[in-house]
Each structure stands twice: as C-alpha cells, then as structure tokens.
Amino acid sequence: MSQDKSNITNSSFEQCIKCTICTVYCPVTAVNAAYPGPKQAGPDGERYRLKKPIFYDEALKYCLNCKRCEVVCPSNVKIGDIIQLARIKYSTSSPRLRDYILANTDLVGSLSTKMSKIVNSTLKHPDVKSILEATLAIDSHRDFPSYADEQFTEWYRREAQQEQESFRHSVTYFHGCYVNYNYPQLGRDLITLLNAVGYGVKLMEKERCCGVAKISNKLIKQATRDARRNLAEIRTAVARGEEVIATSSTCSFTMRDEYQHILGLDNSDVREKINLATRFIYRLIDSGEIKLAFRDDFKRRIAYHAPCHLEKLGWTIYSTSLLRMIPGLELVMLDSQCCGIAGTYGFKRENYRYSQAIGEPLFRQIKYSGVDAVATDCETCKWQIEMSAGVKVEHPISLLAEALDIEATRALNGVK
C-alpha cells in the first residue's frame, strides 16, 4: 500500500505529544488571531487533511516558515515542513502576478541592475509605491532594497577571477541574489577576508537563486529546476575538493534542508559540504589552520540579530564567536526573535501589518540598545531592520573585513 493510502506518511506529525510548547513561540500566533498556530496548522491539521483534503485551511498562508516552532518542539516534529508541504499540496489559490515578481529575485534582479539608476529612483517614488500597492498588492509602506549598478559576477569576472587561482586552498562561493544584484560589496569583503588567509574564492559556472522565494510563493516547478541546477554545481565543486559557502543564512538553510524536506531532492551526498561563510571561517580558526589579525584602531558597538533560519541551523554561535574575536568590537546580543519580514512575506499587502507587529519588540530593543549598527547574516532581516528600526545593518563578514589588519593577517598565514 502506498504511504498516502495507508494513512501513514513519512512526515513526523505522529511524534507530536500535544504539549502545546510550539504555540508559545510562534511569532504569527502572537499577532494574528486568524492564524491557527503551529500545532493546529501542523500536526493536528495534518491528521484531518489526510482523511479529507477539504480540511485544509487557507489561513496556513500566514505561516512565515520561520521554523521557530521546530526549534522549541521537544519531540522533533517538523512542524514548519508539515505546514509548507500542506500549502503546496492542498492550497487551491494559485500564485498571482505579484508573487511571480517577488519570487523571481534573479530575473527581476538582472533586469534591475541593468537599469539600476532608473529602477532605484522609481521604486522610491511614493506614486510608484501606490501604483504597486493598487495593482500588485505590494505594500506601499515597504522600502525596496536598491539595486547595484553592476552585478557581483560581472565585477568578479573582470577584477578578481584570475587572481583566485593563485591561492593554496579554494572554496566555492554561493553569492545568492542579494549579493549579486543588491549588495556586491559583501561578496568583495568575503574575498578580501578569505584571500588574506590563503583561500581563493571560486564561483559556480551558472548559479541559480537558491529558490526560497519560489518555494514560499508555491512556484515549485521553477524552484525544483533551480535546485537541481544548483545541486549539480555543488557536486562539481565538491568533486574539485571544495566546500560551498553562502553568506546568506537562508540560502544555506534552503540548500541544506528545504531541498530535501520540501522539494524532495536527495542532497545527502553533499549536504555536509554546504556551509555558511562564518561557520567555514570559524572552523578554520578553531582547528588552527588559519589566524586573523585585527587593526587596533577599530572600535564599534554592534548588536547581533539571530535570523530565524540561522537559529534553525543552530549556527548563530559561529557568527557571534567570530565577532567576539575582534578586540575593538563590543557585542550586544539581541533577544532571539523574528524580525517579521520572512523574505517576500512582508512585502505583501495582506501581511504588512502582521510583519511589522511581529518585529516590533525587536525594533524597540534595537532602538534602546545604543549601538552603532546591527549585525546579521540574513539580507531580508537587514532590509526589515534598516527600514523599521532606522539603524544600519551589516554582515559579520563585512565587519570582519573592516576590522582586519590585512597585511598582518597575510603574514600570519604565509600569504604573499
């Protein structure tokens, strides 16, 4: 008998002991009474849905897929996965034009970088924002991330690629859409840092978007196509003896976990090789393979915000441990809580209000923390915090690069 028919699925909903702990920590439950909450939307609802799909509740669309419920569940129920799979399987609403535009970060990004000046100023215009809200239901309160005038990959091929061959070690960098179209500087900072410790940075032949936005907008076919392509690229890199690192915690999380759990692609042969930049560097330092030297004129007070997907990976400790290594950096840990944006979720008119309410305690804490900047490993958290708390947000890798004494680090690691 197939699993569907036997009423036993390979999902973990049967492990739920109904303890209700997950409901205490769901950020949506806290602000939106129309959301049934992780227990009801996840394991409890699954029981009904397996009997009759009609029990599917469209309110499941309010789930942020933040996985905070999974982090606290003492019984290892994959609550977030159950909810996302149910949305894909049972929801009858199909993605609208707006969802295509928000989800196709790579397509929209490559068009926008070509016309960045026009796009950036246009997207800031209140009239344009109102039109976007009226026609596409993209909330007009939302600030758009601005586009770079040159893609990271273009810069890389022109300025950096050749030199990367000259290093003793190498690593493949999954830059993601954000670095490529919006913030190439982060990619450059990573290269500065890794080159200084003797690592050359390579890119994939043809990197695709990790797919997180397509998954959450139910564009599963497209997401699967991109994921297959990326997995092939990852396998090539691994065959060369390289790890693949991302600077975005969500890209890393998506390729490690969502490819398998949501898209059903087997990535077990390479999963351990899909890493996050801060974890990769921490491990090299911890094992004594590399050393960093810092400038003594670097003095900053920085708060760290732990993105949901980084918390789910359990890897926040690597980013914060690296930041603590910088002598002139005073680190303030913010309470671990969702910022509310959840990728494209917070851009949608129907979610904007909840998105801001979820992030409110975090914004308040940041405003009162008296820091120069916030550090975080996620680009959408960065947009949300910059817009809502009015504080600049930087990536830990950029802070490390800024604080680095490049010459001294090169010398320590025998790099000419």
Next chain:
Amino acid sequence: MRYDTIIIGGGLSGLCCGISLARQGQQVAIVSAGQSALHFCSGSFELYGRCENPLEGIASLPKEHPYRKMGIELTASYAEQIKDIFEAAAVKCTGEATRNHYCLTPIGVIKPVWLTLNDYARFESPDRIPWRKVALVNFEGYLDFYPQFIASGLAKYGVKSDIHSLSLTAFDNLRESSTEMRATNIARIMTGEILEQIAAYLNSHAGDAEALFLPAAFGLFDDTAVAELRAMVSLPLFFIPTMPASVPGVRTQIQLKNYFQRIGGTYLLGDNVVSGEIENGRLKSVKTANHGNMTLSADNFVIASGSFFSHGLIASQESIREPIFGLDIYADRVREEWYDKDLYSHQAYMGYGVVTDNKFRCSIDGKCIENLYAAGSILAHQNALDEGTGGGVAITTALFVADEILRSR
C-alpha cells in the same frame, strides 16, 4: 568548539547546573533539543511531598534514591543554595525545605509543596486557609481553567467561593481561533489598559470575598503584569495554575536561561546531541545534529536530558534505553512490569533511569565514565509523582554535580 563543561539538556536541572558552574567561573555550554518539562510546571516545586518536613522524610527513602546518595545534609544545603540562584535570576518564590506548605492544583486539590512562585496562592496548612470566602474569576471562553473544581476543593476546607466570568472585548480577537485561547496567548495581551479594565472589574465585583483568584495567565516573559495588576486591586490577588503550557513555567524557563546567558553561558537550543567519543573511560567530545563534523569537546559533561517525556529515556516495544550513549539503566526487563493499567496506581516506569555511582557518574556495561555526570529526572530510583520529588531532585542533584565537577579538578 571547547568548553569547560557541556550539559546535555536545558531544563530545570541542566540550567541550575550550568548556572552554578558559570557562577564559579566555568565556560559552560548547554545543548537542548527543545523546550523542557518546566513548561508544565504547576508553579510549585516539590522536594518531598509525603510528610510535613521533607528533610526528615528523605531518610525513609531507599538508599539508591538520589537524595540518599547525596545525603540529607548536602540535600538540605543545596535546597538552601537554590534560593540565591533563583533570586539572582529574578525567579521569585517562597518556601522552606524543613516544612512543606500547600498550594492548589489546576483541579482544586490542595497539595504539599516546597517552593511556590509568588504568583500563586499558598497556605501554611489546609486547615488554616486565611479566607472564609474567595472570588474565582475566569475569562469568558477560556476552557483550560475549572473554577468549579477549585470551588469544591476549597469547600472541603470550609472556604466558600463566588464564581465570576469576566468578558472583555480584547478577547474577541483571541477567540477567533478557538484552539488558540490558551493561557500563554492570553498572557501576551495582558498589559496596560486591559489590566486596568480587569482591575476595575475585580474591584467592583469582589463583594464580600476576602481574596481574588484568577487563572495564571499573566506575565509571560517577566512578572511586570502580575505586579501591576496586584497594585491596582484592593484585595489580595492570587493565580491558579491552568492546563499547560504554564505561563509561570515558561517565564521561569526564560528567566533562568537569560540569567545563564548573562553570566557568560552558551545556550544552544533546538539541537540534539547524537553521540559521543569515549576513550579510556572518559568522554572526550559529543556530536550534535546541527554541528555535524564540528564536535563539541569539554573536560566534563552532564547529561540532564530528562525522562521519557523529554526523550532522555526511550521505550521501544522491547526495551528501555538511554539513546545517546547507551548508558547503564535501571528498568524491569519484561514489558508487563513497566506499567500498571490503572493510571492512578504506582507506575514502575517512573522510577526507571540512568544508574550512577555516589557522585552521579554514569557507566556503560558497568564501566564508569569518569567525567560524565547525570542530573535531574533522568536519574533512576526516584518516582517524582509517587514521592513528590520532581523539582527537588532536578535542582539539588544539579547543584551537587556542579560541585563534584569543580572538586574533580
């Protein structure tokens, strides 16, 4: 990654142990698979519930019992020490190890306990309840609180109750998803104006009651709401435990965790310790699901992964085991012996757990692992429910193990 001590399990026991070690200068990491049994805490901790003076009662427990392993003197001393830790963590509670007091359970049973969080009603003895009449106030539409049970519980001791149902427009929103009207969700909206409305209601509806009782749905992350409401009502105000998850239990968990982090501890939530590397009778490092090939190493380790509820122990059709290391355990071999079909009679499985030497060090196949200690509800030969010893064992064994670790250097 390297620490002085790594603790597996971040419930009451793991946190108390971690706090004690961090206060004495150690670098400590706690790895916890999920949230703990504290989320079910009724608001009181029990040291020993079967007689008036818990410390005297302990002497009658079998000699394998964790309290007997520490001895009465040390148990008493750790029961005293925890007060200091709780105070530093802003967990406010009252009680003495030499004399139980009494609290009310969610179903109105009056029960002897050791420490009670200051939110809750507590009395020196059921025969000396200081009120002749109380007002029991529920929220309309809230199903996890049973004022009738409480009323009949109190009536047994001659206390009369008036039952009120408080309706607030603020609840309309919560009632939208009927399953979500839980104490923890209610507690989120209990601030500012809503507290004022509740205070006004209480002040005008109390009648001739001498005390007010409400469901414990106030103060999820700290006890500000509790203090604010108390300041606004004219009568003594107490809370009664609800069905889980328990608001004061969640708060206690968060306060202890925050304090542990404040004094330099590392708390890794949502991760499972899956295996360990043992060499020459010592545990060198552990592997976790999230950290994969990055092992966590330490001089000493504590396993405080709880009992069956938290998967510190696992029962399959055939056997009972400790899943990470396969530690030696005490359990009956035959499944029929594990439990009694009558839910309310003595359950043998409750006494199962990891066996240790007198320092709470664990063993595998009879061979001691010198630097692996066990603390809390994973320990064998305690039956928390029968004896009324849950919180007490979790706390005192944790502090004992912390001191053993410091002594072992």
